[in-house]
Amino acid sequence: MGLALVGLAGIYVRALMFTPIERTQGPAQKIFYVHAPVAWAALLAFSVCGLLSLLYLMMRDRKFDLMAAASAEVGTALAVVMLTTGPLWGKPVWGTWWTWDARLTSTLFTFLLFVGYLVLRNALTDFEVRARFSAVLGVMALVLVPFIHVTVYWFRTLHPDPVVLKPDAPSLPSVMLVTLLSSFAVCTVLYIGLVMQRYALAVMQDVREEEAAGGIS
């Protein structure tokens, strides 16, 4: 966790001070070093949540439920960062805060899906029911995300739009590439660190509740 935070600071410094300004996009391009890796980490978080949900349904081990929840929470937080940095970058570069671009749209729906997941968890009090129901939703969501992506992707390509579309990733100069790649690594470590922290907290809460409730005898 500490490593991730130091890494994050390092990435900021490197991105702001030592990476050259991109010619066409200007300084705004630097937000990209945060945006893309965070997006990657959020997607990773949601996939992990779905897989852990599946594991829970197969093994019925409460650990998997708590981990899935931690991953969904961290993923939702990362998605908020992604969804705010996106428009900040899009305004100067695309000329608009928001565009119904395929990737953006499916990200938005995925984000809302996992907000729903957290809302459902919050509405159920018995931990066993909560674990089972949210695992069912998590598995459904895992299967749904590719469907949503195909849907919005087809929707875009079949209805071309005058708005400037995101250009295909241009080959970056190596300085920028190094910054970007190290940022990806840092965000992944950050995600893992956050999930571990959140999971450890959930386990501690669990142990405390268990003690407060007393055992069988």
Place this chain on the structure above:
Amino acid sequence: MASSSLFGTALAVARKDLKVEWRTKTAFISSLVFAVLVLAVLYFARDKTSVGDYDLAPGALWVTFTFAGMLGLNRAFLLERENHALDGLRLTPISPTALFLGKVAGNLVFLGVVELVSLPLFILFYDVPIWRQLPTLMVVVALATIGYVAVGTLLSAMVVRTRFSEVMLPVLLLPFLVPPIVSAVQLTWRILALRPLSEMTGWLSLLAAFDIIFFTLSLLLFEAILIE
């Protein structure tokens, strides 16, 4: 359990649901009135000089079906919650599969009737004389409704256990409706524009794939909802 008795039991559950619905009629009439209202309100929710009837119609139709269906789905498991009737079901040897199939069948009939009644109204209101394309449109309606109802039945069985089930169902269900409803709108648009079938196969296969995968998935996951 033998397969004949599986479907027999599912049929008994569906018939029971529809009988209860027929006796009370509240949810059905509400859904229908709601559908007519949405169709009418959406007609006026535009600038008529820039958005023509044909442009507005597909979206209006599917927004109407989506929200009218939501009312019906909520009802399906609220019915089992009253007097704890679901416990009564679980005391019998009924399999989760039979219960799921019965519930889905009941919901399909419910939503199907709402759709059948609102389709002619839609054609009249939006002045889209597509009587000849009606069979094609009904195939699309049927495909989209099956996926919708399968996922909706599973999720409604979960949300009735929460405190604010009426609010919770749309929040959880709407993301799942993105693929079927967007496909259905795209297909409806092409049907209204008298496009050839070859332009529809992509969306049709997406719709069919969604139905098969999510019907199976919902069926498999339903048991995990039922045990306590």
Place this chain on the structure above:
Amino acid sequence: MASSEPAVRVHEVSRRFGYRWVVRNVSMDIASGEAVMLVGGNGAGKTTLLRVMAGLLKAHKGRIDYRGMVGMVAHHTMMYDALTARENLVFFGRLHGLRDDGRADRLLERLGLGHVSGERIATFSRGMLQRLAIARALLHEPDVLLLDEPLTGLDDAASQIVLAVIAELKARGAALLIATHQLIELASVTARVGYMVSGRLAALEPLPGPDAGAIVSRYRDLVASGV
């Protein structure tokens, strides 16, 4: 009908809701043809124990062995208001794999509901619903019947019908477990009584006497002895 093998054997069953254990390490045997009374304050775990025994709730620890089928009468009717008494019974009979062969009508007649079999149960009184719930539980002729407060809210006439049915079932060889607060009425049909104190079965022993007072004071002793 009595046999050495009990009709139901509950073996160290525990169940929790959330983190709280509601039923703790309960073991009991009930023989065929025997009726056991289950007493305890509100929240002592009687209802949860019955629901676990009926299979409505999973036992988180322990297990339950049955000989034959189990039926249950709960606080709620577990039926549909919009259907008639007869339709409800036929529907649940169908789910038990039974044909509509007049069994529903015979049960309605036996429980004194023959004259209202064609009426929607939304209009029924508490006593009628309770008797209908018993009819539903008897559809598949269970060998073990679990009754959760079967006499609550019933007037004297209805209570007499229910007690007669319980005696009849006992004579036929069914095992019964009856959670109740109506001690006097049920003392006439039960031989043993189980005392539940905060989730545990504190004692399971022969009735201390035919009057309610003896059961109540024994229960108070168990509570006071502190578990």
